[in-house]
Amino acid sequence: xxxxxxxxxxxxxxxxxxxxxxxxxxxxxxxxxxxxxxxxxxxxxxxxxxxxxxxxxxxxxxxxxxxxxxxxxxxxxxxxxxxxxxxxxxxxxxxxxxxxxxxxxxxxxxxxxxxxxxxxxxxxxxxxxxxxxxxxxxxxxxxxxxxxxxxxxxxxxxxxxxxxxxxxxxxxxxxxxxxxxxxxxxxxxxxxxxxxxxxxxxxxxxxxxxxxxxxxxxxxxxxxxxxxxxxxxxxxxxxxxxxxxxxxxxxxxxxxxxxxxxxxxxxxxxxxxxxxxxxxxxxxxxxxxxxxxxxxxxxxxxxxxxxxxxxxxxxxxxxxxxxxxxxxxxxxxxxxxxxxxxxxxxxxxxxxxxxxxxxxxxxxxxxxxxxxxxxxxxxxxxxxxxxxxxxxxxxxxxxxxxxxxxxxxxxxxxxxxxxxxxxxxxxxxx
Amino acid sequence: xxxxxxxxxxxxxxxxxxxxxxxxxxxxxxxxxxxxxxxxxxxxxxxxxxxxxxxxxxxxxxxxxxxxxxxxxxxxxxxxxxxxxxxxxxxxxxxxxxxxxxxxxxxxxxxxxxxxxxxxxxxxxxxxxxxxxxxxxxxxxxxxxxxxxxxxxxxxxxxxxxxxxxxxxxxxxxxxxxxxxxxxxxxxxxxxxxxxxxxxxxxxxxxxxxxxxxxxxxxxxxxxxxx
Numbered sequence: 001x002x003x004x005x006x007x008x009x010x011x012x013x014x015x016x017x018x019x020x021x022x023x024x025x026x027x028x029x030x031x032x033x034x035x036x037x038x039x040x041x042x043x044x045x046x047x048x049x050x051x052x053x054x055x056x057x058x059x060x061x062x063x064x065x066x067x068x069x070x071x072x073x074x075x076x077x078x079x080x081x082x083x084x085x086x087x088x089x090x091x092x093x094x095x096x097x098x099x100x101x102x103x104x105x106x107x108x109x110x111x112x113x114x115x116x117x118x119x120x121x122x123x124x125x126x127x128x129x130x131x132x133x134x135x136x137x138x139x140x141x142x143x144x145x146x147x148x149x150x151x152x153x154x155x156x157x158x159x160x161x162x163x164x165x166x167x168x169x170x171x172x173x174x175x176x177x178x179x180x181x182x183x184x185x186x187x188x189x190x191x192x193x194x195x196x197x198x199x200x201x202x203x204x205x206x207x208x209x210x211x212x213x214x215x216x217x218x219x220x221x222x223x224x225x226x227x228x229x230x231x232x233x234x235x236x237x238x239x240x241x242x243x244x245x246x247x248x249x250x251x252x253x254x255x256x257x258x259x260x261x262x263x264x265x266x267x268x269x270x271x272x273x274x275x276x277x278x279x280x281x282x283x284x285x286x287x288x289x290x291x292x293x294x295x296x297x298x299x300x301x302x303x304x305x306x307x308x309x310x311x312x313x314x315x316x317x318x319x320x321x322x323x324x325x326x327x328x329x330x331x332x333x334x335x336x337x338x339x340x341x342x343x344x345x346x347x348x349x350x351x352x353x354x355x356x357x358x359x360x361x362x363x364x365x366x367x368x369x370x371x372x373x374x375x376x377x378x379x380x381x382x383x384x385x386x387x388x389x390x391x392x393x394x395x396x397x398x399x400x401x402x403x404x405x406x407x408x409x410x411x412x413x414x415x416x417x418x419x420x421x422x423x424x425x426x427x428x429x430x
Numbered sequence: 431x432x433x434x435x436x437x438x439x440x441x442x443x444x445x446x447x448x449x450x451x452x453x454x455x456x457x458x459x460x461x462x463x464x465x466x467x468x469x470x471x472x473x474x475x476x477x478x479x480x481x482x483x484x485x486x487x488x489x490x491x492x493x494x495x496x497x498x499x500x501x502x503x504x505x506x507x508x509x510x511x512x513x514x515x516x517x518x519x520x521x522x523x524x525x526x527x528x529x530x531x532x533x534x535x536x537x538x539x540x541x542x543x544x545x546x547x548x549x550x551x552x553x554x555x556x557x558x559x560x561x562x563x564x565x566x567x568x569x570x571x572x573x574x575x576x577x578x579x580x581x582x583x584x585x586x587x588x589x590x591x592x593x594x595x596x597x598x599x600x601x602x603x604x605x606x607x608x609x610x611x612x613x614x615x616x617x618x619x620x621x622x623x624x625x626x627x628x629x630x631x632x633x634x635x636x637x638x639x640x641x642x643x644x645x646x647x648x649x650x651x652x653x654x655x656x657x
Contacts, residue, residue: 005539016527332523335484336584337512338540339505423484427519
């Protein structure tokens with residue numbers, strides 16, 4: 001019997017037992033659905049993580065901290081020797097901060113192009129004429145990070161003093177009609193000095209950022225106002241004047257010469273780490289995100305595989321029943337000269353068909369649901385215009401082949417039983 | 431020739447051995463109509479199974495159409511059954527959920543007959559058993575006589591040298607049974623196919639060229655044009 005006839009005959013047999021075939025295939029489809037959706041979600045999460053890093057971090061820079069705990073969380077929770085570099089982070093955590101001496105030292109490492117301190121400072125409020133008062137954070141504009149403007153922009157790749165780039169969430173809150181309307185207007189940012197009074201500072205809006213959902217912000221609300229490096233430093237020092245934090249920084253950005261070359265970046269990173277600092281590149285961060293996504297993916301994949309194991313036995317059971325029900329038919333086929341091998345192949349191919357049907361249903365439903373619900377799911381989890389579920393055709397095809405293979409293996413035992421039947425005994429079966 | 435050399439067939443083990451065929455010697459022409467006649471349990475069906483290569487003798491040799499069945503391996507035996515023989519069973523054994531066309535196609539598929547040649551051969555076979563126009567009907571919708579005619583079409587579609595019919599009228603009323611027997615004899619005449627019928631019906635046996643009477647697993651009597 002040629003393969004074409006085997007494929008057609010086994011498909012026809014399954015068609016005759018539609019309900020049973022469908023139910024068995026549905027069991028496989030559950031596993032197929034879980035695996036397809038999991039792989040798609042992991043694809044989306046990895047891509048999102050990648051975009052997150054690209055949008056927020058300069059690929060040729062390293063984020064450096066005094067304490068390795070800050071970046072790697074490998075530090076001790078035991079009491080530490082006193083140091084003037086320590087500051088409280090939260091209620092219970094002491095973290096060493098970078099001093100000016102550290103920044104000078106970092107600038108001397110081989111391959112370092114420049115060092116920028118992290119001047120992120122929480123504002124007391126942000127306001128404008130005609131608008132209310134809202135919370136916000138100021139941070140230094142980094143020309144090496146990709147920014148998307150909905151209006152205005154930054155000329156000469158850097159901000160001048162008293163210039164600000166606003167996230168577009170502030171546009172209506174501060175009383176502007178739209179992003180274009182905000183350009184050239186003045187806003188006020190107020191700060192509270194930790195040990196003193198309140199200072200208000202005026203800024204001219206030069207650009208409005210779109211709210212990319214890949215911008216890292218607490219609470220998924222874009223509240224970071226970008227100012228010049230000099231202004232950011234002034235604000236930081238004003239707020240922290242007289243405190244332990246004055247002239248000290250949680251992190252610094254170390255830009256590496258030709259840092260887009262992975263070797264250069266890795267060499268400088270290794271040297272900085274060797275000197276006892278914590279250092280992390282965009283790639284490290286991306287790897288960490290990928291690792292987290294991978295772990296979650298594997299956990300869910302295990303559940304999918306458990307569903308597959310259950311459906312494996314479902315296929316075995318269905319095919320065993322099929323052999324028992326069709327004993328006389330098997331006897332006839334053998335009497336007519338069909339070899340045991342072909343009889344076996346017929347049943348294996350039937351099982352494989354069940355696998356194909358189950359895989360197509362599972363993956364198909366996952367793709368249809370995924371594509372139609374993607375915008376809703378993405379908005380619910382704060383992915384914005386990014387999509388959580390990304391289906392790769394090769395992955396889906398691989399999965400269909402995998403499920404077919406599982407079903408084929410499940411069909412081997414019943415097929416063996418069919419092949420071993422004695423034609424005379426089989427024909428005598430009532 | 432259809433030749434049996436001192437063949438025996440026993441079933442069971444040690445203290446519970448049942449001998450269905452016990453030392454049968456036969457040498458019959460492979461162009462005639464042959465009836466194997468006997469009562470229920472006489473061993474006639476077992477003899478047919480041995481001739482048909484569905485079973486192997488415990489002792490002795492079966493030589494059909496120059497094939498020594500005792501020496502054929504499994505693959506050769508499958509080939510012998512699929513190419514040289516056509517089977518007709520008492521219980522029809524048609525696949526009820528498949529169409530007449532698909533039922534008749536089965537032996538051609540087993541024999542790897544090219545798809546381009548199949549249609550004509552299937553339609554010819556159905557025409558010979560007077561089932562023209564029923565190609566697309568499911569076998570389950572046919573009457574008993576039609577089912578047996580369908581089984582005959584399936585048996586002749588490969589143009590076998592011998593048709594082995596095991597009680598072909600056993601599940602049919604006498605009028606329908608007569609028509610089926612007429613059909614088998616007509617096919618023998620028109621196609622030249624040898625016909626071996628297992629029956630306990632003496633009227634059918636009398637129509638055959640040769641009658642082999644089996645009793646207690648042995649040849650009790652041999653009648654007709656043996657040579």
